[in-house]
Amino acid sequence: MADAAGSVAEPVGLELAEQFSSKDQQREAATLGMWAWLLTELLLFAGLFLCALVLRILYPASVTLATTHLKFWIGATNTAVLICSSFTMSGAIVTSRLGFRRLMLGCMLATAGLGSIFLLLKGFEYYQDYNEHMMPFLNMPYLLEKDTSSRLFVDVYYVTTGLHGLHLITGVSILLWLTWQASQPRFLEFHQNRIEVYGLYWHFIDLIWIIVFPVLYVLNR
Amino acid sequence: MSPSDAVLRDPGTPRITIDRPADYLHAEHTLRSWFFTTDHKRIALLYLASITGFFVLGAVAAGLIRLSLLVPNGQIFTNDTYNKLFTMHGVIMIWFFLIPSIPATFGNFLIPLMIGAKDLAFPKLNLLSWYIFMGGSLFAVVVLIVGGVDTGWTFYAPFSTTYSNTYVIPALLGVIVVGFSSILTGLNFVVTIHKMRCPGMTWFRMPIFVWTHYAVSLIFLLGTPVITMALILLVMERAFHIGVFDPRLGGDPVLFEHLFWFYSHPAVYIMVLPGMGVITELVAAFSQKRVFGYKFVAYASIGLASITFLVWGHHMFVNGQSQLASTVFSFLSFAVAVPSAVKVYNWTATIHKGAIRLDTPMLYAMGYIGLFVLGGLTGLFLATLAVDAHLHDTYFVVAHFHYIMVGGTMLAFLGGLHYWWPKFTGRMYPEAWGRVGAFLIFIGFNVTFFPQFILGYLGMPRRYHEYPPEFQLLNVLSSAGSTILAVGYLFPMVYLIWSLWFGKRAPANPWQAKGLEWTTTSPPPPHNFLRTPVVDYEPYDYAIKAREVG
Amino acid sequence: MTGPGNHTDYPLLLWPAAASHAATHVDYLISAFTAVTLLLTVPIFIAITYFALVYRAGRKVERGHTSDRNVKIEMSWMLIPFFLTLGFFAWGAQIFDTAKHPPGNAMTIQGIGRQWMWKFEHPGGQAEINDLHVPTGQAIVINMISQDVIHSLYLPAFRVQMETLPGRYTQVWFQADRPGTYRMYCSEYCGTDHSVMNGQIYVMTPGDYEHWLNSAGSSISLAGGGKRLFASYGCTGCHGAASTVRAPSLAGLFGRPVPLASGGTLVTDKNYVRDKILNPDHNLIAGYKQVMPSFNGVIPEDEMIQLMAYIETMQEVQP
Ligand code: HEA
Ligand code: HEA
Ligand code: CUA
Numbered sequence A: 001m002a003d004a005a006g007s008v009a010e011p012v013g014l015e016l017a018e019q020f021s022s023k024d025q026q027r028e029a030a031t032l033g034m035w036a037w038l039l040t041e042l043l044l045f046a047g048l049f050l051c052a053l054v055l056r057i058l059y060p061a062s063v064t065l066a067t068t069h070l071k072f073w074i075g076a077t078n079t080a081v082l083i084c085s086s087f088t089m090s091g092a093i094v095t096s097r098l099g100f101r102r103l104m105l106g107c108m109l110a111t112a113g114l115g116s117i118f119l120l121l122k123g124f125e126y127y128q129d130y131n132e133h134m135m136p137f138l139n140m141p142y143l144l145e146k147d148t149s150s151r152l153f154v155d156v157y158y159v160t161t162g163l164h165g166l167h168l169i170t171g172v173s174i175l176l177w178l179t180w181q182a183s184q185p186r187f188l189e190f191h192q193n194r195i196e197v198y199g200l201y202w203h204f205i206d207l208i209w210i211i212v213f214p215v216l217y218v219l220n221r
Numbered sequence B: 001m002s003p004s005d006a007v008l009r010d011p012g013t014p015r016i017t018i019d020r021p022a023d024y025l026h027a028e029h030t031l032r033s034w035f036f037t038t039d040h041k042r043i044a045l046l047y048l049a050s051i052t053g054f055f056v057l058g059a060v061a062a063g064l065i066r067l068s069l070l071v072p073n074g075q076i077f078t079n080d081t082y083n084k085l086f087t088m089h090g091v092i093m094i095w096f097f098l099i100p101s102i103p104a105t106f107g108n109f110l111i112p113l114m115i116g117a118k119d120l121a122f123p124k125l126n127l128l129s130w131y132i133f134m135g136g137s138l139f140a141v142v143v144l145i146v147g148g149v150d151t152g153w154t155f156y157a158p159f160s161t162t163y164s165n166t167y168v169i170p171a172l173l174g175v176i177v178v179g180f181s182s183i184l185t186g187l188n189f190v191v192t193i194h195k196m197r198c199p200g201m202t203w204f205r206m207p208i209f210v211w212t213h214y215a216v217s218l219i220f221l222l223g224t225p226v227i228t229m230a231l232i233l234l235v236m237e238r239a240f241h242i243g244v245f246d247p248r249l250g251g252d253p254v255l256f257e258h259l260f261w262f263y264s265h266p267a268v269y270i271m272v273l274p275g276m277g278v279i280t281e282l283v284a285a286f287s288q289k290r291v292f293g294y295k296f297v298a299y300a301s302i303g304l305a306s307i308t309f310l311v312w313g314h315h316m317f318v319n320g321q322s323q324l325a326s327t328v329f330s331f332l333s334f335a336v337a338v339p340s341a342v343k344v345y346n347w348t349a350t351i352h353k354g355a356i357r358l359d360t361p362m363l364y365a366m367g368y369i370g371l372f373v374l375g376g377l378t379g380l381f382l383a384t385l386a387v388d389a390h391l392h393d394t395y396f397v398v399a400h401f402h403y404i405m406v407g408g409t410m411l412a413f414l415g416g417l418h419y420w421w422p423k424f425t426g427r428m429y430p431e432a433w434g435r436v437g438a439f440l441i442f443i444g445f446n447v448t449f450f451p452q453f454i455l456g457y458l459g460m461p462r463r464y465h466e467y468p469p470e471f472q473l474l475n476v477l478s479s480a481g482s483t484i485l486a487v488g489y490l491f492p493m494v495y496l497i498w499s500l501w502f503g504k505r506a507p508a509n510p511w512q513a514k515g516l517e518w519t520t521t522s523p524p525p526p527h528n529f530l531r532t533p534v535v536d537y538e539p540y541d542y543a544i545k546a547r548e549v550g
Numbered sequence C: 001m002t003g004p005g006n007h008t009d010y011p012l013l014l015w016p017a018a019a020s021h022a023a024t025h026v027d028y029l030i031s032a033f034t035a036v037t038l039l040l041t042v043p044i045f046i047a048i049t050y051f052a053l054v055y056r057a058g059r060k061v062e063r064g065h066t067s068d069r070n071v072k073i074e075m076s077w078m079l080i081p082f083f084l085t086l087g088f089f090a091w092g093a094q095i096f097d098t099a100k101h102p103p104g105n106a107m108t109i110q111g112i113g114r115q116w117m118w119k120f121e122h123p124g125g126q127a128e129i130n131d132l133h134v135p136t137g138q139a140i141v142i143n144m145i146s147q148d149v150i151h152s153l154y155l156p157a158f159r160v161q162m163e164t165l166p167g168r169y170t171q172v173w174f175q176a177d178r179p180g181t182y183r184m185y186c187s188e189y190c191g192t193d194h195s196v197m198n199g200q201i202y203v204m205t206p207g208d209y210e211h212w213l214n215s216a217g218s219s220i221s222l223a224g225g226g227k228r229l230f231a232s233y234g235c236t237g238c239h240g241a242a243s244t245v246r247a248p249s250l251a252g253l254f255g256r257p258v259p260l261a262s263g264g265t266l267v268t269d270k271n272y273v274r275d276k277i278l279n280p281d282h283n284l285i286a287g288y289k290q291v292m293p294s295f296n297g298v299i300p301e302d303e304m305i306q307l308m309a310y311i312e313t314m315q316e317v318q319p
């Protein structure tokens, strides 16, 4: 345990919950459950993507105009940040399977850190939008006032990124809480599965952003 | 002597007296043990109590609606009060009563029992669903009663986003939250059915009840997120003027109708499929016969769950939807009748040459078939383009959906409640009272809602507080019927509660029914079975079997 | 009895009055459908009751079975009713098709729905509120729009209804053939006074209608009013013949294909023109510099109707 690199492997396992008859059953159930949840989440976002695409078809000029006011480079940086975080999360999963708890904790903290960087950048982006009067729903002049349809697209942009941000805030909070739990002794022996299932969720948030970025920022820019 | 008496004295019923562990009701007694339970059976009863409460509230609103419609010129309430009443009635009945009714109570209680599992896959999540449900629904119900909302259960924009002066946002938030509870319940069922079946319980040995719940869970998972998004957008537009639906903000009101019905048509199958599952169990048990065409009925459930996502446009024939789209939606709505027809005819064939007992649950089942068929076929009338251009938004539609939802699902719910009551509580209900109640409900129902078909064809629009005087006679008839119906509903409410203390003790299998839930004690022990069951026989393994031919 | 003329005594009504040929047609459809419905359901009801009585537990009857399933029977009771009812789908779709396509010689009445009243304007400029007078023997199109929420114009005597949407025109048409007074409702829920947003439709002989038009009086026709508005809103400044601004001529506008700046073409109709006036930045036209101001929130719906009527007449006036 005291080993600095944390390279002493700990026992890895799963505590059988009473409703299951085998550990395999329990593991499969948890994974299937998370997939089902992610499916509904995907559908939740799908409605918004559909809205954005329909707007692009209906009002291509207005949407192009609006996209030029989005901060492409912040979006791109954020994409990179999230992709890195997916790598660190995978690292956490791999190390957890091997029982390298220290390394795993490090990976998890790094993931949470990257998630927070994303949120900070996003907040900064919103702040810039605010300064540029790109917030049509506020009681202040809107930069593209003349172009009524651009407003719709900008609104969809806020709803989508806001909802994604909400997922990320939840994700980081759960991750920190999980890190705290995992820092307790014998966590891996009983609950390694949680890291796996949580990993699915994190990759999913990442995936959603990877769809959001092209749909909102990139297409016919 | 009623048949159930005979069963009670049946020497073949297993009686375990020695070493019997406490059943799930008596395992613990504290309030804590109820509110923090993770036992699916206790959670089912929590749901049962809550939705019954909501039903009573919704029914009181219905009573006041019928009271008001006794007179044509709307003297009893103001127009605003009336609008709030039918909104409250619709919202409570649909979102907080009928959608959770059978899945969250019977489904919760019975799915693990029927597939031989100790519990659902995620018991804590199950409890969480109940808390989410209660949080959202209580909040919304308080808003509906204290402040009032006047949009109707359909929340059409731009009325709901811009013009209504009532508490639309809190009500919407309540409905959104309840949606998450549906999603979690559906998720739990899907995983449980996939992963928790006991040894030998193959897919085609599952009771139809489980099949229908599987189908419903899929709709929960695939449909609910869409309505959640649509309602979130409504809230956004109302709160922050984010223009999505109101044309003055650059939006499109028809878009909301699309999003709303994309979920809400499948939602009607959320409401009807579990009822079909219940009826299948009842018909088989009270005919003592294997379900005719088991596989067809199972496939029909999944078929319904898929086609149902393709017909939402039949609610929008007269809103400027393109003629081509309308024609396609009309055609698909006719196609949706096919799986329903399979069920109805197969039930009839199951009864054929059975050994039929007309106990209360069977009376409800027979009532169900009759009323569901009427409701379903009038649905086909509405799916016919030229007819809907006349009948859209009239009382004909009101009658259509009450026939299916009240005549159908509500009767299935009551039938199932009687059938499994011994399993839930360990007590029998009084049979004679049960039959009288069933008759009253059947008669009261028809007197209430049949006149509404005529009213609709005559052209009385729905959501009308004041109506032309020539419609009064039929409206009075309908209100009179609703008092009979009200008395009918009171019957089970009273004697079922009475039976909790004074009912006869129930044996493990009072109906001599097949199915794993009847192999354990009534009420079951905390983990359902003393020993994990192993299944090596087909479902509905009743004595009356087919002579093997060919 | 046709309509609500006599308000003193109301016998039990069982069938609504039909004031058009199409309405009678819908009645035939629904009667035939009801008959087939009975054909499909009565056997079920009888069978269930009969089986329940004959095969009651304890009775000694033959219960031998040949099979638990029979694919042939199952397929046939799945498909036969389906194909039977499909006939009604086709029949209904056919009537609906007619209902979607008014004949070319139809007369257009403009309608506006708003919380909580109907306003109609006849071509000659006669306006009426919550009442509608129409002649028999003449196809009538009602071109409607809503000023606020969604309403729906419902005319049970013609078995038709159509929603009126904010921001978009919708049409409904009928041809009355039986004079009388009939009910007219708003059937889409629209707020507090939804249930009193209704009135009567007076179907008159052409002679009576002519008479009514004269007595209703109107200083100026719809198109005439539109011409004035066209000048007073400054449209002439750009679209007038003498204008120096490069703006498209509006003559012969309706039904004309318009090339768009974004590529593709669009055929003009009322919704397009209305949208152009309110949101000129939509659907930019190829070859023009967009300088037209938006009239969103400036032109109310009834003036829009007049403008539209005027633009429609411009087809004939200019070469
Ligand atoms: C549980 C709820 C439920 C169910 C199951 C259904 C089932 C069906 N519904 Fe209904 N419907 C509602 C609840 C439901 N509906 C509600 C709440 C509304 C109003 C919403 C609002 O505006 O507030 C509505 C409105 C509604 C409309 C819109 C009316 C309008 O507003 O203009 C239409 C139109 O097509 C329709 C059609 C159908 C059809 C074709 C079916 C079919 O699925 C029915 C299939 C069943 C059968 C056909 C009967 C059994 C079969 C046989 C006996 C075999 C023989 C028959 C054949 C094979 C043809 N429904
Ligand atoms: C599960 C769903 C469900 C259930 C069980 C019911 C049950 C009943 N509904 Fe329901 N109804 C809906 C779902 C349901 N309804 C929906 C979704 C709408 C559409 C709402 C909308 O337009 O947005 C609707 C609309 C609706 C209307 C149309 C209102 C309008 O458009 O203006 C009417 C009118 O008769 C009505 C009546 C009834 C009656 C009489 C009952 C009966 O079954 C209830 C019988 C019970 C009682 C009557 C007990 C209460 C008794 C008293 C309070 C004592 C006083 C009683 C009297 C004076 C009679 N309902
Ligand atoms: Cu206007 Cu209802």
Ligand SMILES: [Cu+2]
Binding pocket: B264, B265, B268, B311, B312, B314, B315
């Ligand atoms: Cu539907």
